Amino acid sequence: MKLKFIPIDYDYFDFQGRNYAKLVGRDDKGKRVCVIDSCDVYLWAILKKGLNQKVVDKLISKIQKIKLNLKGRKTKVEKVELHDKNFLGKKVKALKVFATNYKDLHDIASKLDLKEIEKRRGYDLGYTTHYIIEKKINPLQWYEIEGDMLNNSQEFGGIDMALDVDLCIKLKSSKKVEGNFKPKILAYDIETDSLKIGEGEILMVSLVGENFKKVITWKKSKNKPQYTEFVEDEAELLKKFCEQVKKFSPDFLVGYFSDGFDLPYLKARAEKLKVKLELGIDGSQPKFSRGTLLTGKINGIVHIDILRFIRTAYAQYMKSETLSLNEVAKEFLGDTKKDFKIEHSSDIGENWEDYYKYNLHDSVLVVKLFEKFWPDLLEFTKVVQEPIFDVSRYGLSKQVESYIIHNLKRFNEIPEKRPTYDEISERRHSGGVEGAFVFEPKPGLYEKIAMFDFTSMHTSIIITHNISKGTLLEKKSKNSFASPEVELKGKKQKFYFSKEKGFFPELLNEIFEMRKKFKAEFKKNPNPITKARSNAFKVLSASVHGYIGFFGARYYSIESSASILAFVRKFNIETIEKIKKAGYEVIYGDTDSIAFLMNGKSEKEIKELLDKLNSELPGIMHLELEDFFKRGLWVTTRAGITGAKKKYALLDKENNLKIRGFETVRRDWCKLSRKLQNKIIKQILEDGNEKKALEDVKKIIKKLKERKIEKEDLIIKTQLKKPISEYIAQGPHVIAAKKMQEQEIPVSQGGLIEYYIAETSGKKKLVREKVKLPHEKGEYNIEYYLEHQILPAVENIFQVFGINIKEVIDGKKQENLGKWFK
């Protein structure tokens, strides 16, 4: 039979010693379809150079006789073929060694440790990746497929009967076709009375999909809202949850932090209450993979934890300080969680209806977030070509690597292997490479500033100079790109890269083109989503350099990484020199940007300078105008004399502020100093002087001393980056975390710790001795907030105007001492 099919979830199983791919997706009528297929499994044995035909023939027949008896499974090499291939861009002769079962490839590879064989590759990709590469049946892409319907068939052990699908097909052929796809999604969220997994009870669970809203709960209110479904107890809640998911039959079950909370919680409670959480289409329970992060998988339904995708693809470009559902929803949806304080269930009293609403609304937000990010998830999945389950969770290096792995066939390339444990360890201990150049600014308030920056600098350098592991030459050569001199492992040297196009820079060029496309889309139609997408591809494109220097990468090359950074320094410094020569005063620059004073010249003249600079740049390297600014402020470091790097504020022609590095953008400073600093920076940049700003500071200090500052503005938030026990230095946030632990307030690694500094009796000197948690009673420590929060945030700014703010304040203090301290 023939039908249209879109694969969504990928899995595989063994039957009679062979592997079969199990693809779950939809047909064009929305029916759930399972497709069973298989592919050749093989590895590559790269031959040593110069073997004669006789030796090769002998080797082939020797390999063909390999038989293995492993873990009760007898397998053998099925066949061997000789191919002309490329490995790292070089022509090689390689044997394609076919196996019966994918799991045997490792063992076969270890049998191939022979003198005629140089390297063994392609046995460490994972079956699903291997299958997608072989059969080109890519995730979230429509196919016209032809195959045999399995209906009450005994084939594959009666798989069609065991699966909850509308159609089960054994694939014969497939053809890619165009089509749209609207995913069927169901969001879920649980509410519990303890945040520790398995310890508390699940009070309610909400489910939201298209035209579907439900809260299942055993905490019954007097009036039963329409969307609720009351059950007798928690065990019944779990059963009902599974039943409703099954009935809705979503493609995606979506949560927020659900890998780390909702799904493992559900599973833990199900185990405790001896309820089977049969969510999978094969009736299986969710499975969790071990690792640093928990990952919850449901057979046939793609479990998406939308937080994980947001974290890798967008977090670095978001304004939100935390990735809480509340903040993220606010930034992308303009919507927030329902205002409802979760107390212990016993404190709720009759207020269950508000709790239901809150619970339901969280799922509504998750649906909306998923819908907002769906185009991006789709785009990423199509580019990276791995199942969306994985793509939505991958870190940046894995995204880059998968994109490469799935495109090697076009270049007839054999994939490089993953580094071994020893290789990783060696890479990690080989020491770093010198990074980018940062121009030391001269502190001051400047007028009329232009800023240039290089477009995707690292990426364009890699593409232009053909830099990669495969194109790196062993020695100096005429027809090559030479890197500037770099110091690597204590040796000053240059590296040379072939001018013959390498597959790696070529592939990067494709990502780079996509980045340009989405950036243009954002400029044409600016909104949070086009911006996010543009940034997502910026991240992917910019990550390639990081990938090359990442110790876990297949295509790791420290020589390439060092060369790229040497080029980055060279082009930035050279361009600074050229701008100076053209008669401008350069005031700042970091990595790929340069800011300089316009010096009375017109915007037109500066654009001409830009054109001239561009005409002198090689390859696809490009310098662009970031913007013209009315005013800009640079300050000194705390130490005093030198200009602080990575810290400045600019005001553009539309009076938009661009603040970098100042305390006002740092979440580990209290709101009071952040708000004040932001205000005075704005004031100074708008006025061109410090007069009004100084008054603002005086006002706030007066308020502080009169204890009129809200406690909320004094809370300091710091992330707990590791388990409490691992801290050597007992900083204030570590002490606050310990207090939380004592008071049985859940505190987790990665969580934000909030505290304030209070007045204490006795001679306590250390800050950590004055730490109090927000709910703890106490008066804020005036001296601390003045000396350690307000003054440090403003003093270098006034220093630019020759004002010593401390003296100004101290003078004031003497005058009004009696008034402030009675």
Added chain:
DNA sequence: GTTGACGTCTTACC
């Protein structure tokens, strides 16, 4: 007891 150098830790910039 104070001071300063240095290490630890977090966060931001690009």
Added chain:
DNA sequence: ACGGGTAAGACGTCAAC
């Protein structure tokens, strides 16, 4: 373990005075 290096700056620790 799950992109990179550069940099600021707070706070704790410890030795020297």
